[in-house]
Amino acid sequence: MTDHPLRLLLDFDACAQRDKGQAPAFLHRRDRKFALTCEQQGVEPTAKRWLAHINHLSGPGAGTPASADTLRFWRRINSGFMVAGSVFGLLTMLGLLFYDGGQRINITVILAFVAFQLLLALLTTVQSLAGWQPWRALLRRLRNNPESGVALKLQPVLMARAAHLGGLCFALTGLATLLVMVVLQDLAFGWSTTLETDASRYHSLIAAVATPWAWLWPAAAPDLALVEATRFFRAGAGEGSMNPARWGQWWPFIAMLWSTWALLPRVVLALLAGILIRHKARQLLASHPGMRALMYRMETPALDTGNEHSDASDLPETETQLQLQPLPESRILLCWAGAGEPELPDTLSAGKTLIASAGGRMSLARDRQTLEQVAAELEQQPWRSVLLVTRSWEPPTGELEDFLANAKELWPKGAQIALVPLAIRLDHEPDAHQVQQWLRFAKRIGPEFVSVSLLPAHRALPDIDGGVMA
Structure with a gap:
């Protein structure tokens, strides 16, 4: 009776009731990631597959079905x-x-x-x-x-x-x-x-x-x-x-x-x-209201607008106390969602023992393999830092946040990752408002694990108080 429509309806209704206590941003990232996974696997994101995905996230011992x-x-x-x-x-x-x-x-x-x-x-x-x-x-x-x-x-x-x-x-x-x-x-x-x-x-x-x-x-x-x-x-x-x-x-x-x-x-x-x-x-x-909300979350990309308020009339928050950090020593470089294509700057690619791509067109299984490969490299190197190249003009996504959360679980204790947002033209620095969105993103993830750095060739950028960001 696992596939019986009655059981499916009751389980979905119970899950929709539980989701009312979750933050909308969390639900959006979770369900959007599920939709992207189904798209990569070439299957339809049905309610049955979604419930199986939720049960998998809950892990063993989560209790009997609702x-x-x-x-x-x-x-x-x-x-x-x-x-x-x-x-x-x-x-x-x-x-x-x-x-x-x-x-x-x-x-x-x-x-x-x-x-x-x-x-x-x-x-x-x-x-x-x-x-x-x-x-x-x-x-x-x-x-x-x-x-x-x-x-x-x-x-x-x-x-x-x-x-x-x-x-x-x-x-x-x-x-x-x-x-x-x-x-x-x-x-x-x-x-x-x-x-x-x-x-x-x-x-x-x-x-x-x-x-x-x-x-x-x-x-x-x-x-x-x-x-x-x-x-x-x-x-x-x-x-x-x-x-x-x-x-x-x-x-x-x-x-x-x-x-x-x-x-x-x-x-x-x-x-x-x-x-x-x-x-x-x-x-x-x-016709379940939760189904309509689920379909909307799966079809709409999850973007970080920088606005932590639910009121749409509020302007995005731009202030943050987090500052840019110097580019750390690292032999590992990851390119997120096609960043650095068609060619990486020599400043980043020189002396690297591992250069890999993640996100974007990469499957979740491939991202998992990349994280495990990075974990093995970190165990053998004196530096516990990883560079992650991104496109400065693209806002941070929920997929990137999930990737970093998995990295924090898999990588050795004390490992850190430095986000390196690149401008459209490599001989120019990113705009100040573009850098600020990545600083806010790093602050939300955790400054002890994620920092933001720019290429050494870039000029110093003015911070929000009129000073200079080193």
């Missing part, structure tokens, strides 16, 4: 209806077939009871389609935890399936009881009614009811002679002319009547209820 409690509750409801239906089916058939040797088992009563069962089955399906919830008060008392809005919308179809499963067990045990009673007892069937009805009219009714199986089992479709021979009257009048051997010839009709008009409709409607649950779950998932 849908488990709701599904467990409905399994108990279904089991309760099935047990009750089995017991009542047994007792009902025993009552219908009660025979003490002094009276006949009235076929008319069995016909009316089967018609009543068919009517109940149809009303149950209509109730689910109309959204009527006559069981709401009972379900509210049975549940310890309040249902979510999505689960409440599913209650009519879920309850209809439980009722149909109960009716199916009722019909199955009733049929089994009938067959056992035919073997163990000498049952005497007949028909009678207070109304003035002749045998031909009654036979017409029996023939119409037996139409679905008359061609398959002719013995289960009583003829006019059997109808005329098994009519009994009140107070036993006229019974002396009846042939007792014919009283038991009705049981094939009763078995097929029960199977066709009581058991088969329950089977069909129970299957239909399962289809309705899947259809309803898909509809609710497609």
Whole structure:
């Protein structure tokens, strides 16, 4: 049931509820990264893959799926209806077939009871389609935890399936009881009614009811002679002319009547209820507010604007106390998202033992391999610094922040990374506002791990207070 639309909807709804407590920027970076990963792998970013991604991020031991409690509750409801239906089916058939040797088992009563069962089955399906919830008060008392809005919308179809499963067990045990009673007892069937009805009219009714199986089992479709021979009257009048051997010839009709008009409709409607649950779950998932927000986050690039406020009327924050640092000694150089193409300055590339690309067109698996390769190089070198070349005019992205977070986990303790933003023209320095966005980015990541440096050939830049940034 892992791929069942109902489980998928409940898990997605629970995850969307948890995400309401997260920062919008974090959600944007997380879901945008997931969309880019799916694009690189050539797969569609569906809700099922997104949930698998979230569970992977949570790691082992994160707990049972959010849908488990709701599904467990409905399994108990279904089991309760099935047990009750089995017991009542047994007792009902025993009552219908009660025979003490002094009276006949009235076929008319069995016909009316089967018609009543068919009517109940149809009303149950209509109730689910109309959204009527006559069981709401009972379900509210049975549940310890309040249902979510999505689960409440599913209650009519879920309850209809439980009722149909109960009716199916009722019909199955009733049929089994009938067959056992035919073997163990000498049952005497007949028909009678207070109304003035002749045998031909009654036979017409029996023939119409037996139409679905008359061609398959002719013995289960009583003829006019059997109808005329098994009519009994009140107070036993006229019974002396009846042939007792014919009283038991009705049981094939009763078995097929029960199977066709009581058991088969329950089977069909129970299957239909399962289809309705899947259809309803898909509809609710497609129209879920969290799904629309997720699609927006996956389709929109995550950029760092420098504005930590949620008010759109605020201007971006430009002040920071972090200063440029001298270019550190390092034998490792990383180029982020195509920075330094087509050729790196000699100042950066000279004397490097490892020059690699990351981000941009590189896959996440390739970035992971690059980080592991850098970690191995850092273990063998006296310097624990890594240079990361970026394009100064491009704002820092969430992908870069995730890359640096992974680097901090994989690299040896004490390792540092120096961001080196390059200008469009290598013989010019980046603009001051471009440098400031990288300083703010480094401050947010952590100055103890990330710093910002410029090429030695660049002229000193004025800082925000009018001084000089070395």
